[in-house]
Amino acid sequence: MKNFLEINADLHMHGLYSGAVSSRMTPSTIAEQAPLKGLQLLGTADILHRKWINLVKEQLSQGEDEAILEHKNGTKFLLQTEVEDSNRIHHIIFIPSFSKVEELREKFKTKCKNLDSDGRPKIWLNSEELAEACIESGCMLGFAHAFTPYFGILAKYDSYKDAYKSQASNIHFLELGLSADTNMADRILELHNLTFLSNSDAHSPWPNKLGREFNTLKLKEISWQELKRAIQRKDSRGCILNVGFNPLEGRYHKTRCRGCLTFFEPKEASELGWRCPKCKNIIKKGVDFRIEELADLPLGKHPSHRPPYKHIIPLSEIIALAIGIKNSWSQKVQDLWQQYVNKFGSEIKVLLETDLKELSELSPKIAEYISYFRNEKIKYVPGGAGVYGSLLKPGEKAEDKIKKFKQTQKSLTEF
Ligand SMILES: [Zn+2]
Ligand SMILES: [Zn+2]
Structure with a gap:
């Protein structure tokens, strides 16, 4: 067998x-x-x-x-x-x-x-x-x-x-x-x-x-x-x-204007006929709202066969965030990425399996960020209307980075 x-x-x-x-x-x-x-x-x-x-x-x-x-x-x-x-x-x-x-x-x-x-x-x-x-x-x-x-x-x-x-x-x-x-x-x-x-x-x-x-x-x-x-x-x-x-991080997660990338509450968008009052472009319905429309259940109910879902971030993006470089394609980030993969076997091993103590032998700072990631402490500017979401540095607030239709609205700040 x-x-x-x-x-x-x-x-x-x-x-x-x-x-x-x-x-x-x-x-x-x-x-x-x-x-x-x-x-x-x-x-x-x-x-x-x-x-x-x-x-x-x-x-x-x-x-x-x-x-x-x-x-x-x-x-x-x-x-x-x-x-x-x-x-x-x-x-x-x-x-x-x-x-x-x-x-x-x-x-x-x-x-x-x-x-x-x-x-x-x-x-x-x-x-x-x-x-x-x-x-x-x-x-x-x-x-x-x-x-x-x-x-x-x-x-x-x-x-x-x-x-x-x-x-x-x-x-x-x-x-x-x-x-x-x-x-x-x-x-x-x-x-x-x-x-x-x-x-x-x-x-x-x-x-x-x-x-x-x-x-x-x-x-x-x-x-x-x-x-x-x-x-x-x-x-x-x-x-x-x-x-x-x-x-x-997904490109279609939130409801957003395709032209000026303003975020809308789905209810607002619907009242506006899915047209942006600022730039007249189309407002694209987010996947989160589409699922809300179709949902039978509140969050957290799974059939017994359903496996866990782990959120992942590309290692190069975590390294870039940790060393304060914007572009995860820069040579410095790529060199560090290569060092991690050579030492620990693969990106997936580094992200999900390797002991943090071992990871910190190469760089305590990067290990710290991998730990943030594993504990889901990294925050995002959400994606929408075809634009990917992006990572925020610790301490940065999503609200400072996004354009909302009405700055007073509440639920969009709960990222
Ligand atoms: Zn396809
Ligand atoms: Zn617009």
Whole structure:
């Protein structure tokens, strides 16, 4: 009998043929960066795209399990893509083999104009038809960044079942997205049956993006059958930890004007017809408010299978904050980052596992900030309207950093 493995998996990202993606986003660069972050399994990204398929086959090798590929450094990949349906909803698909990849390409050929020009293709099928086509081909399908405006299923529908209709019972997972976490999503009762995944949706391979959200999966080996059991929570397999942004950092967390970035109370925004009185631009509904609209429960009720959710901050951002440098890409920050990863094995180990005493051997100041982070003492300017939230230095107040529609309003100060 094999023992259980616990692996860190990031199952949604994009390759260089998707829009706004770094040209360095190749399978081998992803594979080289993964162990520095502490990830053992990644999604292949964009696997319906012909040139990307060729690159994946060139840079990774196929093993016994047809769904899994491996880089020479041991990093594994699961055949995966994201697609957009005819209602502009995004779905994540896991595929059991390259022959099924070809089967899907064949099915989508007449329903898609950009299969070979965009890594994330637009398929002219609705959610139900798309799910049916994928499930019939033996794939797993779930919805991406569930609540985000524009492309999240629950931004458009009050129930995911209204979108998937006859296929709803075949949906076993959702992806939380950067603007939501388990505490928020479990306020909606119909989601209690689903496994929550937290993935990066990374567009560049560097460790502040790759694995900025990830899942710890418990399974016997990295194989299609074991991953399927983990996602369906069968035979003691499952997702045992979700790790990701504090939702405040997400780009769509709060209700905010797209033009002048003023924050609004959702009630105010609604009274104003979702138009900003200052700059006339559109006010974008925040994910926190969308969940409030859909919620059946107050915070804090989870089904018994739900794993904990840990908030994470990229190590480079903690280092930058600790040494008082604004830009986490500066050489000084990157050098320190490298020292930590070399000494302690991976970014995830530094952030979540290594003893603080050991961390302070390199720098007591940085260790102190890692401790702030672990104790959730770091505060944020929240994100909204497509702009990420940002970290505050200790002592800094969010109120001093944000523009609110009415400075007297109360609930926005409770960040
Ligand atoms: Zn998407
Ligand atoms: Zn405005």
